[in-house]
Each structure stands twice: as C-alpha cells, then as structure tokens.
Amino acid sequence: MSESRIVLHFPKTLLDRPVISKAVQHYNLSFNILRADITQEQEGLMVLGLEGEQDDIDAAVEWMREQGVRVQPLEKDVVRDDERCTHCGACVVICPTDALAMDLQTREVAFDAAQCVACGLCVPVCPPRAMSIHF
Amino acid sequence: MIEVPKTYEEINEKIRSGEVVVVTAEEMVEIVAELGPNGASQKVDVVTTGTFGPMCSSGAVINVGHSTPRMKITHAWLNDVPSECGLAAVDLYIGATEVAEGDPLNRSHPGRFNYGGAHVIEDLVAGKDVRLRATAYGTDCYPRRELETWLNIRDLNEAYMLNPRNAYQNYNVAVNKFAERDIYTYMGVVKKGLGSANYCSAGQLSPLLNDPYHRTVGIGSRIFIGGAQGFVYWQGTQHDPTGARNELGVPKGGSATLGTVGDLKQMDPRYVVGVSMLGYGVSLALGIGTAIPILDEELAAQTGVSDAQITAPVIDYSHNYGLNEGEPLGHVSYAELKSGSIELEGKTVPTTPLSSYVRAREIAEKLKGWVKAGQFPLVPPVQALPTPESSPGFKPLNYRPVAEEGGE
Ligand code: SF4
Numbered sequence: 388m389s390e391s392r393i394v395l396h397f398p399k400t401l402l403d404r405p406v407i408s409k410a411v412q413h414y415n416l417s418f419n420i421l422r423a424d425i426t427q428e429q430e431g432l433m434v435l436g437l438e439g440e441q442d443d444i445d446a447a448v449e450w451m452r453e454q455g456v457r458v459q460p461l462e463k464d465v466v467r468d469d470e471r472c473t474h475c476g477a478c479v480v481i482c483p484t485d486a487l488a489m490d491l492q493t494r495e496v497a498f499d500a501a502q503c504v505a506c507g508l509c510v511p512v513c514p515p516r517a518m519s520i521h522f
Numbered sequence: 523m524i525e526v527p528k529t530y531e532e533i534n535e536k537i538r539s540g541e542v543v544v545v546t547a548e549e550m551v552e553i554v555a556e557l558g559p560n561g562a563s564q565k566v567d568v569v570t571t572g573t574f575g576p577m578c579s580s581g582a583v584i585n586v587g588h589s590t591p592r593m594k595i596t597h598a599w600l601n602d603v604p605s606e607c608g609l610a611a612v613d614l615y616i617g618a619t620e621v622a623e624g625d626p627l628n629r630s631h632p633g634r635f636n637y638g639g640a641h642v643i644e645d646l647v648a649g650k651d652v653r654l655r656a657t658a659y660g661t662d663c664y665p666r667r668e669l670e671t672w673l674n675i676r677d678l679n680e681a682y683m684l685n686p687r688n689a690y691q692n693y694n695v696a697v698n699k700f701a702e703r704d705i706y707t708y709m710g711v712v713k714k715g716l717g718s719a720n721y722c723s724a725g726q727l728s729p730l731l732n733d734p735y736h737r738t739v740g741i742g743s744r745i746f747i748g749g750a751q752g753f754v755y756w757q758g759t760q761h762d763p764t765g766a767r768n769e770l771g772v773p774k775g776g777s778a779t780l781g782t783v784g785d786l787k788q789m790d791p792r793y794v795v796g797v798s799m800l801g802y803g804v805s806l807a808l809g810i811g812t813a814i815p816i817l818d819e820e821l822a823a824q825t826g827v828s829d830a831q832i833t834a835p836v837i838d839y840s841h842n843y844g845l846n847e848g849e850p851l852g853h854v855s856y857a858e859l860k861s862g863s864i865e866l867e868g869k870t871v872p873t874t875p876l877s878s879y880v881r882a883r884e885i886a887e888k889l890k891g892w893v894k895a896g897q898f899p900l901v902p903p904v905q906a907l908p909t910p911e912s913s914p915g916f917k918p919l920n921y922r923p924v925a926e927e928g929g930e
C-alpha cells in the first residue's frame with residue numbers, strides 16, 4: 388500500500404462529471420479530499436490523498452489525465468521572498484487554505500508552508516511578486 | 523483645564539530642547555480616549571502618520587545629462603518601458619503605470635504586467651543599472667539620432683519623484699456583486715458573488731484622515747516620501763474636499779489628495795515598490811507620511827480618530843464603478859474592515875487590504891524618530907490646499923461629441 392497526494396485541476400467541462408469516483412472504483416483505491424475549491428479561472432481545484440497499490444495509483448492518475456484533468460504531484464515547493472513581501476494582504480482572500488493569513492493584531496501576513504497545497508493562485512496575484520512556485 | 527494653543531515655533535523649540543512629545547496616530551487614539559482632546563493636546567506635541575499602498579498617479583523626472591554629440595531625445599525607453607520626452611532635450615518623465623513595450627497586456631486575460639515604470643523607478647532607487655534606448659530626428663544643434671546606454675542613478679543630474687496624486691484621504695471598498703466571474707481591478711482581484719471586499723487605506727494611521735481639513739498640510743509642507751523627505755507641491759489631482767463628512771469632519775469617501783515631490787536619490791527601495799496588479803496593470807506601492815503639530819484641542823481630537831470612527835463607501839466594481847452608476851451598497855468602518863470580514867446584504871464577506879498597515883506603522887515610527895532628532899522641522903503650509911469652501915469640486919468629463927459640435 389502506498390499513499391500519494393496530488394493536485395487536480397478540472398476544466399469547466401469536467402466539473403460535473405464523476406471522474407474521481409470512477410477512477411477510485413476502477414483502480415480499487417481509497418481517497419481523501421484534502422481541499423476542494425473553484426479557482427479564479429473558474430476551474431475546479433482539488434487536493435486529493437490517494438491510497439492503494441502504487442501501480443494502481445499511477446494508472447488512475449494516467450486515466451484522469453486522459454479525461455482532461457491536469458494532475459500535479461504535491462511535491463512542489465512554494466516559497467515567499469520575505470524581503471519582497473510588503474504584508475499588503477492581497478493574497479489572503481485568494482489562498483484557498485490558511486497558508487496565507489493575516490494576524491489581526493500585528494497586521495502581518497504569515498506564510499505557513501505546511502498548509503500550502505501548492506495551487507499557485509497567489510503567485511500572479513501578489514503585487515510585488517513575493518510568491519514563487521518551484522517544480 | 524483651559525485650552526492653551528501652541529504655535530509652530532513653540533513646538534520647534536521643544537524639538538530643539540529635546541522636550542518634544544511625539545506619538546504615532548495609532549498611539550494617539552488611546553491617549554485621546556484616556557485624557558480627552560484637551561488633555562491630549564497638552565501632553566502631545568506632534569502626531570506622525572503613515573500609509574503604504576499602490577499610488578498610480580506617480581512618476582519620476584530624470585535628467586540624463588548631455589551625450590556627445592548632443593541629442594534632443596524624441597522617443598525613449600528605460601528597460602523597454604516607454605518614457606515621456608516631450609520636454610527639453612534630455613529631460614525624461616517616467617510614469618509609474620507605463621507598461622514595458624511588448625507586454626501582452628490583457629490579450630491573454632488576466633494579464634500579468636510584470637514590469638513597468640514603477641519597477642524602473644524602484645530599480646533606480648535600488649541603485650541598479652537601467653538601460654536607456656533613445657531616438658531623435660536630429661537638428662543642427664542636436665545632431666545625434668540614436669543612443670543606447672546604461673544609466674545609474676548616481677550619474678543622473680536630477681532624479682526626483684513628481685507625483686500628481688498621492689495619499690487619497692479615504693477611499694472606496696470594492697466588491698463584485700454582478701459579474702459571474704472574479705474581476706481584475708486596480709483594487710486587486712475582487713471575487714464574484716460578494717466573495718471579497720477589497721480596501722486600500724491605512725485608516726486611523728493615514729495622513730489626511732488625521733487632519734481632515736488639512737490645516738497642517740498644504741503647499742510647501744515637508745513629508746515622508748519613499749523613505750526620504752519631500753514636499754507637497756500642490757493639491758493632488760481630483761482633490762475634492764466638498765463631499766459628505768462625519769461629526770469629526772472625516773470625509774465619508776475619497777476627498778483630499780496631495781501632489782508630492784521628493785528626491786529619488788535619497789529614497790529607500792523598501793518604500794518604493796513596483797507592483798503588478800493582475801489583469802489591471804502596473805502601479806507603484808509608495809510610502810507617504812506626515813507629522814502633524816498638535817496646535818490645539820481640535821487637532822488632538824482629529825488625530826485621535828480611530829478606525830471605528832472612519833467609514834468608507836462599499837462600491838460595486840463589476841458594473842456600477844465602470845459605468846458611473848448606482849449608489850454605494852453601504853458604508854463600513856475601518857474597524858469592521860480590519861476585523862477580517864464585513865456584513866453586506868446579509869452575507870459575511872471576507873476583507874482584503876491592499877495597503878500595508880505594517881509598513882504604514884513603520885513609516886509613522888520612522889517619522890517619530892526624525893521629528894525627535896530635529897531632522898524634520900515643522901513649518902506651516904506656504905499656502906492652504908483648496909478647502910470645502912474654496913474648492914470647485916470634482917467634475918466628470920464634459921463629453922462633447924466631436925462629430926456633432928465644432929470646437930470653439
Ligand atoms: S500579496 Fe504578496 S506582498 Fe502581499 S501579503 Fe501576500 S505575499 Fe505579501
């Protein structure tokens with residue numbers, strides 16, 4: 388048994404199709420939705436934990452790709468250039484998790500990499516370009 | 523206690539003798555709450571303010587010096603960003619929102635706008651080399667037609683910021699009520715279905731909100747600008763003090779503005795930051811601050827204003843703003859905005875600031891140090907900015923279709 392975490396981007400056309408349930412049934416996996424959201428490009432964004440045999444996970448990912456889902460492993464590294472961050476707060480309503488959140492007392496925006504699902508939404512939104520994503 | 527008004531001279535004397543009491547506008551809130559305006563006016567001599575946020579109407583004048591042979595520059599680019607050169611031979615004006623040539627703009631919406639005039643200004647301030655490319659038609663006195671060279675701020679004759687409009691006294695809160703998608707504005711990404719409320723003011727720390735009738739800031743006033751000391755040279759464009767105010771005199775919407783000038787060579791890139799607003803364009807995040815002499819009880823009360831006492835209009839930017847239609851959806855206080863969410867039309871709407879309160883606070887603290895050290899003498903304005911009584915207000919464009927009506 389192995390577990391892997393992936394980020395799925397659904398195009399609009401796939402939003403109401405049961406791609407995930409089909410994939411996990413067919414490949415005998417169990418899954419855990421860590422995060423689901425509709426992004427600013429109006430596409431679906433989902434962070435999924437998949438459990439099962441590694442071969443089955445790979446095959447399921449491959450099958451989802453064929454259906455038109457963009458699949459990324461969650462091993463990407465999102466970093467903030469703290470020198471560049473002005474704590475403006477423009478990212479806090481964009482971030483789908485609490486990875487970027489404002490401390491209401493100090494008014495500083497903290498970046499908590501542990502909560503980041505590497506969706507990349509903050510990267511183009513951050514006005515001074517403090518956020519970057521590395522593959 | 524009777525009121526004892528102070529004069530500028532008395533306050534400057536206290537600065538010289540080291541007795542001056544300087545606090546930030548944030549600290550003043552508590553002092554006024556505790557001692558009342560009268561008590562606070564006796565205790566405190568100077569209140570410092572600060573704001574740090576995108577200020578689009580900014581730019582810089584640079585004189586690059588004469589080349590050999592001489593050239594009267596007619597087109598110029600700084601790091602590929604077009605620069606205004608309809609001035610004398612080697613004077614350029616680089617506008618903050620000018621976008622680099624070749625940028626795809628919004629052809630692939632939302633455009634990224636990664637580099638523009640504001641970034642050129644930041645690079646200059648940071649001491650980085652900037653590439654100048656220039657062309658000219660050539661004259662008998664200025665024969666050169668082409669030039670390409672590196673520039674560095676230390677070699678420029680003059681390099682100063684000259685900003686037609688900064689430090690808006692209060693501003694709108696942007697929401698998206700009608701669009702079926704998120705919208706991309708100069709107020710940031712505004713999420714659909716009242717999904718976010720975007721605001722942009724330091725509220726109780728903001729320069730003009732602490733002196734609502736701009737009694738102590740006017741033409742000639744010394745200010746903090748981009749980490750340096752600069753001055754107010756005029757009222758800012760769209761200065762309009764005639765709008766509605768609350769009982770403290772604080773405008774309920776955009777009102778006074780400042781035209782500002784400051785030496786780029788003295789500035790700090792920490793307070794001069796080129797920013798890219800997704801789907802909108804380039805802007806300059808700039809730090810501005812003022813030091814308000816507490817001449818009387820009224821100024822003490824005004825500088826003691828708190829976020830709860832300042833309200834901003836909530837405007838729909840998906841339809842109403844662009845078409846100049848409709849009424850504000852409501853008015854909310856900065857205390858509500860800063861709580862993280864506001865209530866609007868029965869919904870809890872998360873808020874997002876665009877101006878950095880952290881850096882606004884930093885500016886007010888810095889100014890406090892300058893005032894105490896005698897590095898920031900206080901002077902009365904040479905001339906007042908237009909007041910509610912003297913201002914002609916703010917007019918929309920008088921649109922006169924060219925096909926139907928001849929020019930005069
Ligand atoms: S948008 Fe960028 S600069 Fe602003 S708080 Fe977030 S990370 Fe910092």
Ligand code: SF4
Nearest residue numbers: 482503504506507509
């Ligand atoms: S990539 Fe950015 S927006 Fe996405 S979760 Fe991480 S911090 Fe939040």
